[in-house]
Amino acid sequence: MKRRTRLADVAEAAGVSQGTASNVFAKPDLVRPEVRERVEEVARSLGYHGPDPKGRLLRAGRVNAIGVVVMGDLSYFFSDPFSRAFMMGVAEVCDARGAGIALVSAVSRDSANWGIDSALVDGFIVQCQEDSDRLIELARRRRLPFVTVDVEAGADAGSVVSDDRGGARQAAEHLLALGHRRFAVLSLEMTSDGRTGLADRARRATTRYTATRDRLAGYEEALTAAGIDFDAVPVVEAENNAEGGAVGAATLIEAAPRATAVLAMSDVLALATIGEAQRRGLAVPGDLSVVGYDDIPEAARSDPPLTTVAQSVIEKGRRAARMIFDPAASRHETLPVSLVVRRSTAPAPQPR
Amino acid sequence: MKRRTRLADVAEAAGVSQGTASNVFAKPDLVRPEVRERVEEVARSLGYHGPDPKGRLLRAGRVNAIGVVVMGDLSYFFSDPFSRAFMMGVAEVCDARGAGIALVSAVSRDSANWGIDSALVDGFIVQCQEDSDRLIELARRRRLPFVTVDVEAGADAGSVVSDDRGGARQAAEHLLALGHRRFAVLSLEMTSDGRTGLADRARRATTRYTATRDRLAGYEEALTAAGIDFDAVPVVEAENNAEGGAVGAATLIEAAPRATAVLAMSDVLALATIGEAQRRGLAVPGDLSVVGYDDIPEAARSDPPLTTVAQSVIEKGRRAARMIFDPAASRHETLPVSLVVRRSTAPAPQPR
DNA sequence: CTGTTAGCGCCTTCAG
DNA sequence: CTGAAGGCGCTAACAG
Numbered sequence: 001m002k003r004r005t006r007l008a009d010v011a012e013a014a015g016v017s018q019g020t021a022s023n024v025f026a027k028p029d030l031v032r033p034e035v036r037e038r039v040e041e042v043a044r045s046l047g048y049h050g051p052d053p054k055g056r057l058l059r060a061g062r063v064n065a066i067g068v069v070v071m072g073d074l075s076y077f078f079s080d081p082f083s084r085a086f087m088m089g090v091a092e093v094c095d096a097r098g099a100g101i102a103l104v105s106a107v108s109r110d111s112a113n114w115g116i117d118s119a120l121v122d123g124f125i126v127q128c129q130e131d132s133d134r135l136i137e138l139a140r141r142r143r144l145p146f147v148t149v150d151v152e153a154g155a156d157a158g159s160v161v162s163d164d165r166g167g168a169r170q171a172a173e174h175l176l177a178l179g180h181r182r183f184a185v186l187s188l189e190m191t192s193d194g195r196t197g198l199a200d201r202a203r204r205a206t207t208r209y210t211a212t213r214d215r216l217a218g219y220e221e222a223l224t225a226a227g228i229d230f231d232a233v234p235v236v237e238a239e240n241n242a243e244g245g246a247v248g249a250a251t252l253i254e255a256a257p258r259a260t261a262v263l264a265m266s267d268v269l270a271l272a273t274i275g276e277a278q279r280r281g282l283a284v285p286g287d288l289s290v291v292g293y294d295d296i297p298e299a300a301r302s303d304p305p306l307t308t309v310a311q312s313v314i315e316k317g318r319r320a321a322r323m324i325f326d327p328a329a330s331r332h333e334t335l336p337v338s339l340v341v342r343r344s345t346a347p348a349p350q351p352r
Numbered sequence: 353m354k355r356r357t358r359l360a361d362v363a364e365a366a367g368v369s370q371g372t373a374s375n376v377f378a379k380p381d382l383v384r385p386e387v388r389e390r391v392e393e394v395a396r397s398l399g400y401h402g403p404d405p406k407g408r409l410l411r412a413g414r415v416n417a418i419g420v421v422v423m424g425d426l427s428y429f430f431s432d433p434f435s436r437a438f439m440m441g442v443a444e445v446c447d448a449r450g451a452g453i454a455l456v457s458a459v460s461r462d463s464a465n466w467g468i469d470s471a472l473v474d475g476f477i478v479q480c481q482e483d484s485d486r487l488i489e490l491a492r493r494r495r496l497p498f499v500t501v502d503v504e505a506g507a508d509a510g511s512v513v514s515d516d517r518g519g520a521r522q523a524a525e526h527l528l529a530l531g532h533r534r535f536a537v538l539s540l541e542m543t544s545d546g547r548t549g550l551a552d553r554a555r556r557a558t559t560r561y562t563a564t565r566d567r568l569a570g571y572e573e574a575l576t577a578a579g580i581d582f583d584a585v586p587v588v589e590a591e592n593n594a595e596g597g598a599v600g601a602a603t604l605i606e607a608a609p610r611a612t613a614v615l616a617m618s619d620v621l622a623l624a625t626i627g628e629a630q631r632r633g634l635a636v637p638g639d640l641s642v643v644g645y646d647d648i649p650e651a652a653r654s655d656p657p658l659t660t661v662a663q664s665v666i667e668k669g670r671r672a673a674r675m676i677f678d679p680a681a682s683r684h685e686t687l688p689v690s691l692v693v694r695r696s697t698a699p700a701p702q703p704r
Numbered sequence: 705c706t707g708t709t710a711g712c713g714c715c716t717t718c719a720g
Numbered sequence: 721c722t723g724a725a726g727g728c729g730c731t732a733a734c735a736g
Contacts, residue, residue: 004495006729006730007729007730007731008729008730016706016707017706017708018707018708018729018730018731019706019707019708019709019731019732020705020706020707022730022731022732023705023706026730030706031706032705035706049493049495050469051729051730051731052730053469053470053472053730054409054413054472054730055410055712055731056730057409057410057472057712057729057730058407058409058410058711058712058713058714058728058729058730058731059711059712059730059732060712060730061406061712063406063466063472064464064465065471065472073443073447074444074453075440075441075443075447078436078437078440079436084430084431084436087430088427088431091425091426091429091430092426092427094426095426095427095457098466098467099465099466100455100456100457100466100471101426101454102453103443103452103455104452105447105452113416114415114416114417114451114452115450117405118408118416119405119452120405120409120415120472142401143356143399358712358713358714359713359715369723369724371715371716371717371722371723371724371725372721372723374714374715375715378714378715382721383721383722384721384722387721403713403714403715404713404714405714406712406713406714407712407714407715407728408713408715409713409714409728410712410713410714410727410728410729410730411713411714411715411716411727412714412715413728705736706736708733708734709732709734709735710732710733710734711731711732712729712731712732713728714728715726715727715728716727717726717727718723718724718726719723719724720721720724
């Protein structure tokens with residue numbers, strides 16, 4: 001036996017037309033019971049177990065699944081807590097619609113691979129870090145609905161972003177309200193060149209990662225409005241993990257020994273800063289106040305618990321998925337953020 | 353404009369045959385540069401951005417993606433650490449092959465939904481809980497390669513299981529060696545009826561989930577061998593999440609106030625037990641020793657760090673995925689488990 | 705109810 | 721190198 005049996009074989013063997021055979025499986029009520037049974041009988045004896053979705057697909061045009069394009073490779077994706085929270089939101093919406101989720105890695109260049117070019121899906125959700133992301137271009141080529149996350153991609157795509165600038169501003173305003181005047185910023189990476197350390201104004205102007213850019217802008221806006229010269233505030237770039245944060249925090253504390261407040265662009269960096277400060281005998285928040293960003297679960301359990309800016313990653317996933325399914329829904333959403341005040345911030349110490 | 357432009361339209365507009373147009377995109381070297389450029393030019397002006405994978409699929413027959421059938425719904429899947437680890441293994445293999453991953457929810461009943469019947473994939477990995485799983489039957493109908501995880505499905509399917517019974521026995525033997533004699537078991541669910549709470553012998557006899565059944569058998573084997581009447585050991589069934597675990601742990605502690613050792617069938621349940629014990633002023637391991645199962649990452653970071661049975665879930669994922677891609681690979685594998693002793697277990701407190 | 709017909713979009717022969 | 725033709729498996733539309 002060469003070929004897998006298909007619907008036409010069954011139809012022929014049962015002496016009915018292909019259309020009728022199709023109905024036996026897709027719309028059984030339309031077929032007279034005796035005919036139906038004969039066809040089913042023949043199908044069984046031929047080892048045919050129902051129509052192949054591949055054929056149906058071409059006809060129907062819809063896959064009933066959406067593709068989620070992940071940065072980096074698939075196995076990193078499953079190890080990343082943000083992706084996970086995001087996917088919970090996406091999955092919730094897909095569950096409700098009976099849709100599937102296909103994971104698409106961004107690293108594939110070869111068109112033989114399963115990638116944005118070749119994935120069988122009805123639409124894409126693309127997580128990006130830069131406005132001009134190559135992935136957006138690829139997704140656009142597919143002419144399928146797609147939504148970008150954390151980046152605005154233009155009129156043809158939906159987008160879900162969170163109010164990074166506003167969140168950063170709130171963090172800075174909180175510290176200003178506590179009387180702080182001498183700040184330092186521990187920044188996420190600005191672009192993909194792997195550079196870390198003190199970032200001067202020229203370096204900051206090259207920022208391509210939107211989250212970094214917007215949070216920086218938010219800090220600047222608040223401090224400038226309070227009459228502080230932002231160019232005099234040291235900004236240190238660090239890799240967003242515990243080690244990178246410790247290195248960055250050390251650089252920061254040495255560059256700005258008189259600072260009383262640190263604005264950290266992520267909780268991971270903020271927690272590393274607290275650790276480094278304590279190692280050097282600085283009390284948090286007694287000598288140094290620290291504000292983070294993200295509100296990861298660890299933020300509530302640290303010592304002291306971290307004041308931070310909370311964003312709902314799950315909600316981001318929900319909105320993104322909904323945009324794919326509801327073409328009528330709003331195309332661009334900005335999710336609010338909120339400042340969560342815990343105990344890593346306190347009034348500025350009195351100058352002596 | 354009614355229809356999306358397709359390859360045939362481009363070919364016609366460019367005055368070449370469809371075959372040539374196809375080659376322009378799939379095998380550019382085969383086509384004379386001047387012709388190629390003209391076709392590309394026409395394609396651009398028509399807004400055609402390359403062949404649609406849907407058409408290719410039917411011809412090629414391969415999707416280049418595997419389906420992972422998850423128990424329960426998709427959003428639960430992303431919240432479960434065990435699934436996450438498993439997927440890291442699967443993803444690693446898929447990355448290496450340039451294959452994609454499609455998530456298929458098991459709950460779908462409607463054939464219009466994306467389910468095992470309709471997913472566009474080249475093979476399935478099915479995580480099951482019961483031998484006679486309905487999912488296995490559905491997967492078999494698709495006539496695609498499939499492998500079952502945690503269950504042996506028969507000759508036509510591969511399978512990857514781990515030595516649950518042996519692992520459970522080791523956990524119990526460890527506690528016995530520490531001198532414990534008064535045990536309690538916090539069990540995973542026994543079947544799909546949603547029931548939780550104390551499970552008597554009759555209830556236990558109805559167990560359909562293989563992991564639950566085998567671990568229970570392992571505990572029983574070890575305790576019985578040590579002369580302990582397993583029927584007198586309270587067994588509480590709980591949902592495998594933080595809330596369910598807390599409820600179950602509370603029930604357990606109340607049902608067996610004198611127990612010195614808890615055998616928990618998952619780390620999630622074990623961690624919940626530790627939390628609940630501490631909330632009630634019981635010291636772990638001073639008053640109560642707790643052993644988990646799985647060795648999820650959180651187990652090493654808990655307070656106290658959890659003694660548990662490690663199974664390499666990542667490896668399970670790797671093996672399962674490899675079986676799909678390599679029809680020649682061994683079809684049935686049993687992965688070993690190992691006891692990881694940390695600090696949630698200690699010698700039994702002296703009876704007073 | 706049932707049969708016929710005509711594609712869905714593409715790729716791959718096989719001739720030229 | 722290029723063109724013509726057939727078919728991958730199925731279903732919707734339309735006649736009987």
